[in-house]
Amino acid sequence: MTAESLSSPHEPSGGPLLSLRGISKSFGAVAALTDVDLDVFAGQVVALVGDNGAGKSTLVKVLSGVHQPDAGTVGFGHGTVSIPSPATAQRLGIATVFQDLALCENLNVVENLFLGRELRGLRLDEVTMEVRSRALLGELSAKIPSVRVPVAALSGGQRQTVAIARTLLGDPKVIILDEPTAALGVAQTAEVLNLIERLRERVLGVIMVSHNMADVRAVADTVAVLRLGRNNGVFDAAEATAADLVAAITGATDNVVSRRAGRDRAMGDRSVRAGGERAGGERPADSGTETAHKGDAS
Amino acid sequence: MTEPAAVTSPELAPAGAGKPTTWSGRARSRRRTVSDRLRGGDLGLLPVLAGLVVIWVVMQILNPVFLSSANLTNLALESVPVGIIALGVVCVLLVGQIDLSVGSVSGLSAAVLAVLFVDRGLPAWLAVTASLALAALIGWFYAQVHNRIGVPSFVITLGGLLGFLGVQLWILGPKGSINLPFDSGLVAFAQLQFLPPWLAYTLVVVGAAVLYATGAARAAERRRAGLAAASRRLLVGRSLALLAGLGAAVWYLNRDRGVGWMFVFFLALVLALHYVLSRTSFGKSMYAVGGNMEAARRAGVDVKAVLTTAFVLCTTLACIGGMLSASRLAAANQSSGGGDVNLNAIAAAVIGGTSLFGGRGTAFAALLGVLVIQSISSGLTLLNLDSAYRFMVTGGVLLLAVSLDAVARRSRVSHGRA
Numbered sequence: 247m248t249a250e251s252l253s254s255p256h257e258p259s260g261g262p263l264l265s266l267r268g269i270s271k272s273f274g275a276v277a278a279l280t281d282v283d284l285d286v287f288a289g290q291v292v293a294l295v296g297d298n299g300a301g302k303s304t305l306v307k308v309l310s311g312v313h314q315p316d317a318g319t320v321g322f323g324h325g326t327v328s329i330p331s332p333a334t335a336q337r338l339g340i341a342t343v344f345q346d347l348a349l350c351e352n353l354n355v356v357e358n359l360f361l362g363r364e365l366r367g368l369r370l371d372e373v374t375m376e377v378r379s380r381a382l383l384g385e386l387s388a389k390i391p392s393v394r395v396p397v398a399a400l401s402g403g404q405r406q407t408v409a410i411a412r413t414l415l416g417d418p419k420v421i422i423l424d425e426p427t428a429a430l431g432v433a434q435t436a437e438v439l440n441l442i443e444r445l446r447e448r449v450l451g452v453i454m455v456s457h458n459m460a461d462v463r464a465v466a467d468t469v470a471v472l473r474l475g476r477n478n479g480v481f482d483a484a485e486a487t488a489a490d491l492v493a494a495i496t497g498a499t500d501n502v503v504s505r506r507a508g509r510d511r512a513m514g515d516r517s518v519r520a521g522g523e524r525a526g527g528e529r530p531a532d533s534g535t536e537t538a539h540k541g542d543a544s
Numbered sequence: 545m546t547e548p549a550a551v552t553s554p555e556l557a558p559a560g561a562g563k564p565t566t567w568s569g570r571a572r573s574r575r576r577t578v579s580d581r582l583r584g585g586d587l588g589l590l591p592v593l594a595g596l597v598v599i600w601v602v603m604q605i606l607n608p609v610f611l612s613s614a615n616l617t618n619l620a621l622e623s624v625p626v627g628i629i630a631l632g633v634v635c636v637l638l639v640g641q642i643d644l645s646v647g648s649v650s651g652l653s654a655a656v657l658a659v660l661f662v663d664r665g666l667p668a669w670l671a672v673t674a675s676l677a678l679a680a681l682i683g684w685f686y687a688q689v690h691n692r693i694g695v696p697s698f699v700i701t702l703g704g705l706l707g708f709l710g711v712q713l714w715i716l717g718p719k720g721s722i723n724l725p726f727d728s729g730l731v732a733f734a735q736l737q738f739l740p741p742w743l744a745y746t747l748v749v750v751g752a753a754v755l756y757a758t759g760a761a762r763a764a765e766r767r768r769a770g771l772a773a774a775s776r777r778l779l780v781g782r783s784l785a786l787l788a789g790l791g792a793a794v795w796y797l798n799r800d801r802g803v804g805w806m807f808v809f810f811l812a813l814v815l816a817l818h819y820v821l822s823r824t825s826f827g828k829s830m831y832a833v834g835g836n837m838e839a840a841r842r843a844g845v846d847v848k849a850v851l852t853t854a855f856v857l858c859t860t861l862a863c864i865g866g867m868l869s870a871s872r873l874a875a876a877n878q879s880s881g882g883g884d885v886n887l888n889a890i891a892a893a894v895i896g897g898t899s900l901f902g903g904r905g906t907a908f909a910a911l912l913g914v915l916v917i918q919s920i921s922s923g924l925t926l927l928n929l930d931s932a933y934r935f936m937v938t939g940g941v942l943l944l945a946v947s948l949d950a951v952a953r954r955s956r957v958s959h960g961r962a
Contacts, residue, residue: 352835352903362844367825
């Protein structure tokens, strides 16, 4: 394993919790992932970003056991593992919250949290389940009106919270969140971002797939960029600018986003330029924060 | 039966004080009022209870015999076969499937019972067991076709509706009808055996005591854990209401023949299914599969096993209903399970509040739904109106119930409680 991420201040000492090396996956003639590396440390939030078709979802599905990689290794804990099925992923401690959340709207919060792992199946231990649900949601500072309301009555952010809390019951080491803030309002997004920070405090490894640069920069420690199924840089979230990320995602410093930003700036007040975001002029490699390249796989 | 919704409503009371969590303050929200719940489309058993009252009042006005002890005793017994079939229909509807063949399966079961018991001279218990086994096998077969090939249950059971009617006619042979001997235990159970009054009253008292004891134990356990619990007053009131209601019913029926054993058997099945649905992990997985099959699968629920069990439960209960129907008639014939049995059973489940869209409903739906259906049928028969009118009225009520289900669903969606 290469100790390639030493530059990041957020990573605790010790090896990565989860480390992918040279992961490739093709669907017929289409190469969805080519030689992808990714490291996740305990207590670290890694944002996985990329344009549509960059391979984010495929990578998530490889990790959650839905797809098998054609090549490459998954290191987890102290050894390499294979993840042939979603059940295996859960057993290992890799939990995934997919974008559709997979909650049963006709069941209440407690029933959803404990679905498939009810306590005392022949005479449900409802009291313990409710106490544990409330304790768990309390630890996450979740704003749920009552654990006895059907999930249908909850907002999008609350449902996201329930879905994440459910994975925590399985005592995972790594949580993968697929677009956790998509389709959420401003306040709900903030709630989910708070929740992600609390997952980090619990020393979990968090992989967050997102399209939203503001959210990514708000909570992530490092940002891993995928482009056309390959690594296109790992950035320190505190130092990378939105322009850096956009350039890495689109693969061009002169892209539609930067042109738009430049046009807005040209029309706006030039004097505030230094305080705001830099114009999309630098190449990502020049920013000094890129720490990994696709070529250094061991 | 008192309204079983009361069993779960205490949890909606304000949360216990002293919880250190930041959100429990919010949980101290107002108790959802009944009108709130209704407007939100959370109808529970209220519509069917209201409907039952309306039907009873109207029928009593039209014919004063309707609410007589004799007629109600009969009504209770007549409800049982279709009610038990409806109980099975509730199971398949809960997991989001349907079984259109319950009538045919009940008729076939009656025929198998009669052929084995009368023609082959097997002992009654063996004939009953064989009939149950065959019905369970049919449900298992439906589930396999659904799980492995992916044919919608609507089509599979439509095939079963016709196919098993054919098998029924075939095994009954050219005679087409087999009489069950009157001195057999089966016929006696379905027609002649009533609880002695002392036993009926004892059961009522035991029922009220058990309701109180379980409620109090639950409340104490919740209070120990610092959760909101039902108050003693509510628990006592609930038990007293049950005691008074059932006591009065038993007293009224005892003025005639009394409470039939068959009806008690039906009630026992309803309570057993209610327990399974509300207190076991299997019951929760049935609701989960009906509510969101993909979510249930990802949560580790064995969806195929749940579907298989639901189909097997449905055909097995249809078999019990068919055998009791034959016992009550003292004959199995070509029209056993035919006519309106099929649709009455499905209608009873839906009228009782089981959603056709899956994931919503209780075991009590079958009990109350079948009482509505049989009340209409009994009342119109007393008025000397033939089945033409009965079909029309029952059809209208069914349409009303399904419309109510659809409106309630839309209301739940618009109130964010879909």
